[in-house]
Amino acid sequence: MKALHYTEVEPQEVYGIPGVTVRWLTGKKEGAPNFAFRIFEMEPGAVIPSHQHDWEHEVFVLAGEGLVGVDGEERPLKEGDFVLIPPGASHKFINTGNGVFRFICVIPLKGDTRP
Amino acid sequence: MKALHYTEVEPQEVYGIPGVTVRWLTGKKEGAPNFAFRIFEMEPGAVIPSHQHDWEHEVFVLAGEGLVGVDGEERPLKEGDFVLIPPGASHKFINTGNGVFRFICVIPLKGDTRP
Numbered sequence: 001m002k003a004l005h006y007t008e009v010e011p012q013e014v015y016g017i018p019g020v021t022v023r024w025l026t027g028k029k030e031g032a033p034n035f036a037f038r039i040f041e042m043e044p045g046a047v048i049p050s051h052q053h054d055w056e057h058e059v060f061v062l063a064g065e066g067l068v069g070v071d072g073e074e075r076p077l078k079e080g081d082f083v084l085i086p087p088g089a090s091h092k093f094i095n096t097g098n099g100v101f102r103f104i105c106v107i108p109l110k111g112d113t114r115p
Numbered sequence: 116m117k118a119l120h121y122t123e124v125e126p127q128e129v130y131g132i133p134g135v136t137v138r139w140l141t142g143k144k145e146g147a148p149n150f151a152f153r154i155f156e157m158e159p160g161a162v163i164p165s166h167q168h169d170w171e172h173e174v175f176v177l178a179g180e181g182l183v184g185v186d187g188e189e190r191p192l193k194e195g196d197f198v199l200i201p202p203g204a205s206h207k208f209i210n211t212g213n214g215v216f217r218f219i220c221v222i223p224l225k226g227d228t229r230p
Binding site: 026034037071073075077081082083087089 | 116117118119120121122140141145146147148149150152170171173175177183185186188190192193195196197198199200201202204219221223
C-alpha cells in the first residue's frame with residue numbers, strides 16, 4: 001500500500017508566497033487515480049491572495065486559526081471546519097492566529113499543474 | 116460559500132457495523148462536483164471488515180490509533196498518516212487504541228451510493 005506520515009513529504013513553496021508551503025501527499029506523479037490530496041501550512045500573518053481556478057477545492061482545517069474569502073464572502077476558520085470552494089470562485093486564505101494555520105486541500109487531478 | 120464544522124453534520128451508521136459512524140461533509144446530494152469528503156469515527160475495538168470497491172480511497176488520520184489492512188498488508192495508523200487505497204484493493208480498518216479513531220476518507224462521486 002502507499003502510506004506515509006504527512007511530515008515525510010517535503011514542503012514546497014506556493015507561487016513564492018512568503019510563509020506558505022504545500023505538501024503533495026498524492027497527485028498525478030504519485031499515481032492518484034482521480035484527485036490530489038495536499039496539506040498547506042501558513043505562518044502567522046501569511047496571505048494567499050485572491051485567485052481562481054476552473055476546478056473546486058475541498059478544504060478541511062487541521063490546526064490554527066484563519067480566514068477564507070470566497071467570491072467576496074469571508075468566514076473565520078478553525079480546526080474541524082470544512083469548506084467547498086466551487087470551480088471558478090475567487091478565493092483567498094489568511095492566517096489570523098498566532099500559530100501555524102494548517103489545512104487539507106483536495107482538488108481534481110486537472111488542477112495538478114506541477115511541472 | 117458552503118462551509119461548516121464537521122460536527123454540524125449528523126453521523127450515520129455504516130452498514131450497521133457496531134461502533135462505526137460516518138459524516139458526509141460533501142457528496143452527490145450536497146453538490147460536490149467530483150469527489151465526496153467523509154469523516155469516519157470508530158469506537159475502541161470497532162472493526163470495519165475487509166471489503167473492496169471499484170474506486171480508490173484517500174485516507175488521512177485525524178485522531179486516535181488504528182490499523183489498516185490493504186490486500187493483506189497491515190500497517191498501524193496514527194494522527195497525520197495518509198493512505199491511498201487503490202481501486203479494487205481489499206481493505207479493512209480496526210481501532211486499536213483506547214479513544215475514538217477518526218479519519219477522513221475521500222472518494223470519487225461514483226462511490227457515493229447513498230439512497
